[in-house]
Amino acid sequence: MEVIIQPSHHQLAVIASEIIRDALLKKLNLVLGLATGSTPIGLYKALVRMHKEDGLDFSRVTTFNLDEYVNIPREHPQSYHTFMAKHFFDHVNISVENQHIPQNTAENHETFCARYEEAIERVGGIDIQVLGIGTDGHIGFNEVGSSLASRTRIVTLTESTLVANAIHFGGDVSTVPEMAITMGIGTIMKVKQCLLLACGTSKSEAIAKAIEGPITVMMPASALQMHPNTVVLIDEAAASNLKEVEYYKRSYANKLKLESQ
Numbered sequence: 669m670e671v672i673i674q675p676s677h678h679q680l681a682v683i684a685s686e687i688i689r690d691a692l693l694k695k696l697n698l699v700l701g702l703a704t705g706s707t708p709i710g711l712y713k714a715l716v717r718m719h720k721e722d723g724l725d726f727s728r729v730t731t732f733n734l735d736e737y738v739n740i741p742r743e744h745p746q747s748y749h750t751f752m753a754k755h756f757f758d759h760v761n762i763s764v765e766n767q768h769i770p771q772n773t774a775e776n777h778e779t780f781c782a783r784y785e786e787a788i789e790r791v792g793g794i795d796i797q798v799l800g801i802g803t804d805g806h807i808g809f810n811e812v813g814s815s816l817a818s819r820t821r822i823v824t825l826t827e828s829t830l831v832a833n834a835i836h837f838g839g840d841v842s843t844v845p846e847m848a849i850t851m852g853i854g855t856i857m858k859v860k861q862c863l864l865l866a867c868g869t870s871k872s873e874a875i876a877k878a879i880e881g882p883i884t885v886m887m888p889a890s891a892l893q894m895h896p897n898t899v900v901l902i903d904e905a906a907a908s909n910l911k912e913v914e915y916y917k918r919s920y921a922n923k924l925k926l927e928s929q
């Protein structure tokens with residue numbers, strides 16, 4: 669894992685957007701794995717700016733979102749379909765048929781989940797997957813106990829996730845959908861590069877355990893220790909429980925020095 673620590677959320681978003689831009693300039697039909705939540709909003713803003721001001725072209729890009737709640741209408745203000753339209757899809761030129769978000773229904777979900785995996789395979793796999801992390805260490809909606817080889821499937825959300833997401837549902841936990849469709853950890857492990865973003869002290873414990881703790885189903889993000897190309901982008905607050913902060917900073921400074929030679 670490469671750990672990049674920056675003073676602010678803004679700088680993380682800029683670095684993540686530059687990684688995606690550089691990959692897109694090299695491969696016009698880039699396959700992006702996308703995430704929802706408050707953390708990647710700055711990244712989407714930066715990419716939208718690059719599209720509008722610098723002409724960054726997304727016309728051949730394909731996207732796959734990590735997850736979606738089960739049984740809320742697509743047009744619900746808190747559906748991930750709505751989120752993606754509002755923060756990204758409505759502002760860039762990704763064709764609608766290339767946008768994939770898990771379908772928010774439990775009907776035929778087994779067939780749907782298998783097809784989602786097949787659709788990813790058909791385009792040659794995901795090049796870059798954007799990830800957030802839950803305070804309980806989930807990635808996508810792979811909650812504690814998720815098999816580290818799991819694939820796209822329906823899951824029940826943990827109490828801590830329901831509480832964390834209640835803010836988006838008027839603060840009432842009982843109105844947060846209890847189930848979701850999510851790519852599995854095994855699905856995420858097959859992507860070529862992961863960009864894991866996290867900000868704030870509420871994520872510091874999960875980040876420390878995911879990066880420096882044992883690999884365990886009790887901390888789903890720890891599976892990324894076995895991923896060959898994961899970049900962890902975090903602010904100082906999210907880094908505050910890490911033991912090796914100085915080492916990560918020195919490594920990144922040396923990488924930049926090498927690149928500028």
Ligand code: PGA
Nearest residue numbers: 705706707708800801802
């Ligand atoms: P957040 O959610 O970006 O809103 O903190 C991250 C997650 O739960 O995966």
